[in-house]
Amino acid sequence: MHNAPATANTLYGLMAEFEDATRLTEAAKRTYAAGYRKMDAYSPFPIEPVWEAMHVHDRPVSFFVLGGGIVGMLAGFGLCYWVSTVAYPLNIGGRPYNSWPSFIPVTFELTILIASFAAVISMIVLNGLPMPYHPVFNVPSFLRASQDKFFLAIEAADPKFDRQKTFDFLKSLGPREINEVQN
Amino acid sequence: METLQAERSTYKPPPPVIEPGHTFESVTSKISSIVLTKHQPFPWIVTTFIAFMFFNLLLVSVGYLFMKGVGIWGNNVPVGWAFDIINFVWWIGIGHAGTLISAILLLLKQDWRTSINRFAEAMTLFAVACALMFPLIHTGRPWLAAYWLFPYPNGMGIWPQFRSPLIWDVFAVSTYGTVSLLFWYTGLIPDLATFRDRAKNKVTRYIYGALSLGWRGSARHWQRYENAYLLLAGMSTPLVLSVHTVVSFDFSVGIIPGWHTTIFPPYFVAGAIYAGFAMVLTLAIPLRRLYGFEDFITMRHLENMAKVTLVTGLIVFYGYLTEIFFAYYSANQYEKFMMVNRMTGPYAWSYWALIFCNGLVPQSLWIKRLRTNTVWLFIMSLIVSIGMWLERFVIIVTSLHRDFLPSSWGMYYPTFWDFSTFFGTIGMFTMLMFLFVRVLPMISIFEVRTLLPQAKVEGAEGH
Numbered sequence: 001m002h003n004a005p006a007t008a009n010t011l012y013g014l015m016a017e018f019e020d021a022t023r024l025t026e027a028a029k030r031t032y033a034a035g036y037r038k039m040d041a042y043s044p045f046p047i048e049p050v051w052e053a054m055h056v057h058d059r060p061v062s063f064f065v066l067g068g069g070i071v072g073m074l075a076g077f078g079l080c081y082w083v084s085t086v087a088y089p090l091n092i093g094g095r096p097y098n099s100w101p102s103f104i105p106v107t108f109e110l111t112i113l114i115a116s117f118a119a120v121i122s123m124i125v126l127n128g129l130p131m132p133y134h135p136v137f138n139v140p141s142f143l144r145a146s147q148d149k150f151f152l153a154i155e156a157a158d159p160k161f162d163r164q165k166t167f168d169f170l171k172s173l174g175p176r177e178i179n180e181v182q183n
Numbered sequence: 184m185e186t187l188q189a190e191r192s193t194y195k196p197p198p199p200v201i202e203p204g205h206t207f208e209s210v211t212s213k214i215s216s217i218v219l220t221k222h223q224p225f226p227w228i229v230t231t232f233i234a235f236m237f238f239n240l241l242l243v244s245v246g247y248l249f250m251k252g253v254g255i256w257g258n259n260v261p262v263g264w265a266f267d268i269i270n271f272v273w274w275i276g277i278g279h280a281g282t283l284i285s286a287i288l289l290l291l292k293q294d295w296r297t298s299i300n301r302f303a304e305a306m307t308l309f310a311v312a313c314a315l316m317f318p319l320i321h322t323g324r325p326w327l328a329a330y331w332l333f334p335y336p337n338g339m340g341i342w343p344q345f346r347s348p349l350i351w352d353v354f355a356v357s358t359y360g361t362v363s364l365l366f367w368y369t370g371l372i373p374d375l376a377t378f379r380d381r382a383k384n385k386v387t388r389y390i391y392g393a394l395s396l397g398w399r400g401s402a403r404h405w406q407r408y409e410n411a412y413l414l415l416a417g418m419s420t421p422l423v424l425s426v427h428t429v430v431s432f433d434f435s436v437g438i439i440p441g442w443h444t445t446i447f448p449p450y451f452v453a454g455a456i457y458a459g460f461a462m463v464l465t466l467a468i469p470l471r472r473l474y475g476f477e478d479f480i481t482m483r484h485l486e487n488m489a490k491v492t493l494v495t496g497l498i499v500f501y502g503y504l505t506e507i508f509f510a511y512y513s514a515n516q517y518e519k520f521m522m523v524n525r526m527t528g529p530y531a532w533s534y535w536a537l538i539f540c541n542g543l544v545p546q547s548l549w550i551k552r553l554r555t556n557t558v559w560l561f562i563m564s565l566i567v568s569i570g571m572w573l574e575r576f577v578i579i580v581t582s583l584h585r586d587f588l589p590s591s592w593g594m595y596y597p598t599f600w601d602f603s604t605f606f607g608t609i610g611m612f613t614m615l616m617f618l619f620v621r622v623l624p625m626i627s628i629f630e631v632r633t634l635l636p637q638a639k640v641e642g643a644e645g646h
Binding site for chain 2: 046049110126134142
């Protein structure tokens with residue numbers, strides 16, 4: 001990472017490479033069942049059974065979207081209301097200053113706008129991105145994780161982690177190969 | 184009961200979305216090799232060069248406009264709105280297919296959308312960029328647009344008028360452009376990571392690496408990603424329908440005969456989808472040929488798009504018939520005169536050309552042999568684009584040129600600068616499209632991977 005001397009390298013974890021999505025799903029299931037929690041699977045496309053196997057059900061993005069929508073709605077209507085009744089009241093064909101039906105389009109657009117920003121930004125931030133460097137990139141074959149190969153990593157930080165036992169466990173899952181991931 | 188079973192036994196499932204025989208690696212290398220190479224096909228170079236020339240024509244036209252003012256255009260009383268607004272509505276309409284394909288077809292689980300959504304989204308962005316040019320330049324004084332259009336505290340203490348459809352339009356179009364960009368970029372992140380990992384050149388790797396935000400395909404990330412993507416699709420769906428509705432309000436809220444009808448919002452939205460799908464066909468047919476994408480953009484895709492074009496074309500044609508009925512049934516002499524004038528007045532040629540382009544030609548798509556003929560589809564899509572441009576010409580010019588009083592009647596003649604600005608935006612659009620194809624994956628690689636049979640997890644239901 002930060003050009004640290006080789007001796008300072010510590011173990012991030014162990015990473016097994018699998019041939020296909022079915023084997024990765026199976027491996028994720030068994031790893032979770034074996035009690036590992038600091039684990040992650042890497043795949044070139046979204047595989048719903050994998051995150052189900054890992055019991056990942058993360059929903060805050062939805063709440064951020066709801067919050068963003070509410071903020072956008074209030075901001076949109078508030079803007080129209082404040083401009084048309086307080087800041088710059090104009091008599092347009094005898095309509096009331098607070099002619100709320102005319103304010104709906106702007107309110108709607110701002111609702112969608114802020115909610116969409118909330119969706120994208122919360123997804124990126126909750127994923128801890130942007131993160132140009134990550135220990136998993138130190139494994140040379142990990143280049144294929146964005147192309148055609150499937151990986152499962154168990155972190156050394158997991159309380160159940162033991163270099164030899166975890167290695168044997170991963171081996172029992174039938175991977176193509178197992179790599180050590182250096183920090 | 185018996186007939187039902189008979190039908191069931193003759194039912195053939197649709198052909199696969201991707202031609203069989205592909206692997207994750209073959210899909211990845213096929214799509215990324217177009218970008219990660221030093222060689223370009225000759226037609227790409229020629230098209231980009233011609234488009235760049237037209238883009239320069241746009242720069243000259245706009246530069247001259249800012250020097251001289253809108254006097255260089257043909258707009259004048261009584262036709263105060265002409266090419267500028269026609270082109271704006273035309274481009275915005277074209278820009279509807281991208282988000283429709285990405286969002287609505289995603290929610291409807293139409294997996295054939297996957298091969299065409301990426302470049303349809305790019306097309307949307309560039310069409311919206313072309314559309315936005317016109318409101319910006321149509322006063323000839325773009326620096327004034329800031330306080331006319333956007334609510335910000337300015338030194339004159341004035342604010343926009345929120346009861347006007349024109350200000351709704353500003354919000355609708357700018358929101359649409361921004362959300363389409365977010366949607367497009369979110370979809371690109373995993374593919375940018377693929378490019379980062381496949382790039383041989385260090386600079387290329389750094390650029391795609393930075394753009395991919397360090398995406399590593401973690402399952403935890405994918406789960407949030409899919410959640411966010413689906414929500415974006417859900418929000419884009421009402422948004423895409425709202426945009427052309429609001430554009431149609433620009434006309435229908437006014438009391439001009441020919442504009443003041445309630446059919447406008449649905450008829451405009453259908454017209455936008457129609458024009459958008461036609462433009463996707465116009466771009467998809469040459470690109471799939473040029474880059475050999477017949478395996479990904481199969482005949483099934485082209486046929487489905489042709490069917491959408493046909494259905495929305497019929498809705499548009501229904502809109503034309505409804506306009507005639509309104510004119511008759513309103514018992515309003517101005518409405519009646521407007522319709523008769525459209526059909527027999529000085530601009531009758533444009534009305535009948537419109538009926539030919541949007542009413543007659545798309546009917547050829549009922550025939551399967553024509554629907555699956557790429558040459559005819561390409562020609563038909565160009566005719567549809569011309570038809571949709573004529574539709575806006577008819578709505579705007581024929582409604583305005585005969586004012587309520589004969590003393591204020593007039594004719595509209597476009598000038599050289601009207602045409603040069605319009606063709607300039609076509610050049611800009613084509614240039615941006617071809618540059619996009621050169622630097623970004625024009626087909627969503629990770630979504631195509633999910634369509635392959637080997638992406639299925641055995642023993643897991645659904646998905």
